[in-house]
Amino acid sequence: MTTHRVTAPEPPSDGSTPKGPASYFPSIEKTYGQPVQHWLDLVSDRLDEHRHMEVVAWLKEEHGFGRGHANAVVGYVRRALGA
Template sequence: MIAGVKGPASYFPAIEKKYGRPVAEWKELIRSSPLTKHMELVSWLKTEHALGHGHAFGLVAHTLAEADDH
């Protein structure tokens, strides 16, 4: 884990290493999905992209929080 990074972003290095895609690419997939609800997106990442629950949850939480900030 990167020192000082907390919350969902603390998973990002492990996600990139384990699944071989940059976080920016995962976020773009989430944003381009027709799904909009948090747990629907988590389930979709788990089912369609074989992400673990924690990784999927963290990516979705971080991506949706960014959308709320704009």
């Protein structure tokens, strides 16, 4: 079993839409063709040595992310890691 430093949130069980950065996650999966857990894993590793905006720029340049999507993933990971 794979362990993740930051685990993707489960969709709300009451059928409501997620709030905050997680509200972007369904669109991120659809747009960039990978489960959000893939991006959370990449970002959590990258934040060990890079600052928030450096990781945002990396997602934009290397993976074609838009600014909002990149900020959502990086912000979610930073909050989860307590950074």
